[in-house]
Amino acid sequence: MFNLKTFLDSNLGKLFVYKKNKDYEFSLPIACDFEEDSIVNNNVPYELELDPSFKKVGTKLSDNLDYIKAKYHILINSDIQIKEFNILLEDKSYSAFIIYIDGMVNSEIINDFILRPLMLRNKTNTHDRKKDKESKLSSFSLEDYIINCLIPQNRILKKEEFNDIILEVNGGNCALFIDTLGVAFTAEVKGFKQRSISTPSNEVVVRGSQEAFVESIRTNTSILRRVINNEDLIIENSYVGKFSHTAVSICYLKNITNNDLVAEVQYRINNLDIDYLISSGQLEQLIQDNSHSIFPQIVATERVDKTASHLLEGRVVVLVNGTPYALVMPGVFNDFLSSSEDLNLKSQYSNLIRIIRILSAFLSVLLPGIYVAVTSYHHELIPTQLLFAIAATRESVPFPIIIETLIMETAFELIREGGLRVPSPIGPTIGIVGALILGEAAVSANIVSPILIIIVAITALCSFTIPDLSLNFTFRILRFVYIFLGFTAGFLGLALGLFAQLVWLCNLTSFGSPYLTPYLSKATLRTTSSLFVAPAWKRENKPTFLNSKKADSQGKISMRWKYPKSH
């Protein structure tokens, strides 16, 4: 006889019992429990012994070789290449080796211009210097002879410190060690693949250069030099990150930029205690004045022309290897509302778009907040017909205005974030989903009123006109704050919020420059960084807040052809 109770007891009991997985189990031990000796990988010793006191290149080649092998974990590192060989010199043979990283060097250069001259017999290395009368007079140095005569390379350096050598090798160069010499030679043999210069993808302009920075710092500095074309452009190198040793270039114009500004940037960059630096975004956060402020204080741009014009104003530009964005400092509020196109267009056109941008900045921050405040507290402010239209559309919506607004704003933020992260083949789906959710379905389902769709749409449009990505984020956060303020206290709340924000902005500085400079201080209009754009012939001064060494950027009469007598 089938007994349901016993069946359930026996089977259900088994179903919900915890069973340990016996097959395979893995968990990460905490760092202090880590025992190096126990790790065995393919029966190969994991580490070679490293002598910590060994910091300079020694005269015994085998010591150097052992050190390099240990330093680069040669037994497990697959792309580090060490080539041992003998150098032929005046019928003598010296042991030597070169080290390079496979994939980062150009093999042809190594073969043709390093190995071939050193290994094969040729006129230079078989030349008997004792027969040379001149050489008898001067003392012979093997190091100099190798640099000057043996290796036909444009950039070959003598290095004594292992740290310097390793930095060079990591950067794609090769290092040459020779027996009996207490130095090593590093030669420029870079040959890694990199992205070519392309058009800016995030800061699009109609009239202006179509060149954008790339990941390689050397390419970036070269583009910058090409645009500025002046020997006073200084590009100083520095390395940030104890592990990553990321190359960072500090660029400025020696005869224009304020010395203190350069010194401050150098001071901040050289005093960072971090393990690694991957992008300029991280560096931006590490060197900005106010770490808690949601407002951006350093301009990040991928445009070469924008960077160059900032450099020529007297600002400092920092390039980080691996990031196609330049950091321009100091950055004031007005810079984030400006586009590089502003200076290329006629002043009338650029002022029109600048007014539109300022208006849209206000709307993108305040419009939903104003809507919530007006519909909750200040009905009398709405024109009668509009009020009735809003009331009519609101009649069937079950949520309070604040919930309705938050639903729509959140939906919009979701679509925006979703659209950014979605893989490109299914990108159009986001558009369809967004249009359906935001447009028709939400209204038909009486979840939101059509008027709110308009409000959210206008806000979204306004936020797209903000040229800077960081400021856009700032406004997105503030928008929610103002919605909350509008809901709790109406216009009083909005006014308090604006007041607090203004105080906050007034207190903010970026590398010593007041954040609201062109608006508040007595700044001249005739610059490239004023609230409104002056005509090209009237941009006589550099921005005052930069205190540049050179105060003017063009003559009082810039169009000499038109007024030749005034000179």
Added chain:
Amino acid sequence: MRNTIAVLLIITVCLFSLTGCYDARSIETLSYAIAIGIDEGETNMLKLTVQFVNPSSMGSNKGGSTSSSEPTTITSVECASLDSGINIMNSFISRQINLSQCRIIVFSETIAEKGISEYLYTLTDNIEIRPNCNIVVSTCSAEEFLQNSEPASETLLGKYYDSIVNANKYTGSTDDIELSDFFTAYKDTFREPYAVLAGINSPDTPMEYQDASKSTIDSGYVADKSSVLNDTFMQSIGIAVFRSDKLVGELNVGETISHLLLSNRLHQCHITVPSPFSENGIIDLRIIPTMDSKKEVTLVNNTPYITCEVFLSGEILSSTKGINFTENSNIDLVESYVDAYMEQQISEYLYKTSKDFKSDIIGFGSKVVGNYLTTEDWVNSNWLDNYQNSFFDVTVVSDIKVGETFSKID
């Protein structure tokens, strides 16, 4: 950072405690009154009529089909005061009544004759009522007035109420009198208040002109008795003249134009004057004031002697056939006719307000007040009573022009 958090916390607490979300009133929870009517009550002190808007009938036309509900609801209650009336209405209307969108306040002729000061103070003290809503005196009861006020060409009632008063910018048939104007004039010691005069016209009411001798001239029309022949609808023509808070008389269209000319509130209007060229002919003119009118008041043995100078430019719109307006003599003749006609109109208006109504609605008192050293002297002089003794001397200077069309036709 700790300071920032503390400041943010304080701000948040302040926001909630000072105002708080409990004060928020969502739009859909309110019932918006668009017009208020005040009548004499039958069983109580007054009868309050409120016209509400049904928002559902105004904007929602989902799927292309418009809602069939009435655009407005009219509710009347008998009550002791305005506020108690609103209170009673709140008890049976599901939504809270809000007066912030009220466009007009209508007083019936009968209640206006008895005095409206009590309601004026209530209305001005009410925070929801806008100071710019129009004060209207209706020749019929306020309830009837609101019930018959259906827009002919406007679909939105609020806009309709605005437009009928705004029409005076090109008709000159009434004035745009707002609550704040009315109340200030009532409180002033040198002028008297006046309101928009409106009524319900229907084909049943006979055409009637105030002055039988000018039966051919349209300026004789008054509200509710004008020549609209087709349907019943609301019309605002003329001005209701008050002395203190009591209605004392009404002005027709012609007198309203005279009033607007003297008080510099006329934008433009059409007038019809008898033609100097033929016995029964008329000439239509568009008149526009060229500069502010000059008014001077002299006290002769404490009797006000008032001189007024009005400057017009006129444009002949239509005329009887066969007159050559390219000749200056003809233009001069028309000019002299217009001057004489307007002088007579304005004088009649002035004597009507001073002798019949004893009400200085233009505010000539403001010209006299400078003659007194102290406010006490001025108040003791009792200008508003003295105004009825005034003598007037009116001069009209007109500049008539003629369109090229006439010369071409002829």
